[in-house]
Amino acid sequence: MTEQTRPPRPGEPATPAAVPGQDVLACEDDRERVVERVRVAVADGRLPLDELDGRLTRVYEARTLGELRSAAHGLPELGPKDRLVVDRTPTSRFALGLFGGFRRDGAWVVPPRFTAWSMWGGGRLDLTEARFAAQETVIRAVALWGGTGIVVPDDIDVEVRGFGLFGVFGRRGAHRTGRPGAPRVVVKGLALFGAVVTKRKAN
Numbered sequence: 746m747t748e749q750t751r752p753p754r755p756g757e758p759a760t761p762a763a764v765p766g767q768d769v770l771a772c773e774d775d776r777e778r779v780v781e782r783v784r785v786a787v788a789d790g791r792l793p794l795d796e797l798d799g800r801l802t803r804v805y806e807a808r809t810l811g812e813l814r815s816a817a818h819g820l821p822e823l824g825p826k827d828r829l830v831v832d833r834t835p836t837s838r839f840a841l842g843l844f845g846g847f848r849r850d851g852a853w854v855v856p857p858r859f860t861a862w863s864m865w866g867g868g869r870l871d872l873t874e875a876r877f878a879a880q881e882t883v884i885r886a887v888a889l890w891g892g893t894g895i896v897v898p899d900d901i902d903v904e905v906r907g908f909g910l911f912g913v914f915g916r917r918g919a920h921r922t923g924r925p926g927a928p929r930v931v932v933k934g935l936a937l938f939g940a941v942v943t944k945r946k947a948n
Contacts, residue, residue: 767811779804779813781829782820784927788900792820829901829928831876842866842891852876859884863891863939871896872930873946881929888912888939895932895943902929905943912936917944 783800786792792800803816835856840847842863850871857879861868863886870884873896886893886907897903907914914936932943 842868863888886934892940906933909936913940915942
C-alpha cells in the first residue's frame, strides 16, 4: 500500500520536499561559490557582519549539496556582475607604452598573468570594474623612464613586491581585506628612473 502524506496539523511546520541531489557530496568549487554569495551579501548589507563567521562555518563544514543549500538560505543567487572570478577569455595579456601611453579600464577580463611595460611613456591599469580569469593574478609591471598607475578595488587582496632603482615602486594599494573568496592580485616588477604606483579606488 502506498503511504499517503497527511497535511500538517495547525501550528505544525510542513515537511520540506526532498530536493534531488541534496545528498551528493560537495566539492571545494561548490563551497567557494557559496562563500562568494556570502561575501556579496555582506558587502550589499543584506547579511549583518556579526553573522558572517557563523555562515562561513556552516559553509566549510557542509559535506553535501543539501547542507550547502541550507547554509546559503536567504542569500540571493549571484548575477554575472557579482562574480569577480569568471570563466571567460581574457581581454588582453600585454600592454606597452613606448613614447606614448596605454589604458586598460572598464569591464575587462584580466588574465592570470599580465605584463605592462612603460618606456619613455606611461600607462594605467584600472581593475575597479574588471573581472578575473583566475583566483590569483600576477601583474608584472616594468617602468623604464616612464610610469604605470594601477588602480585596485577595495574588495580584493593586493600584494606589491616590486623594486624601485632610482625610481618608485609604490605600495599604497597593498592591503589584505581578509574577505573569504576574494581574488588576489600580486604586483611585481621594476621601476628604473620611473614609477609604478598601486593605489586603491578613490572613494
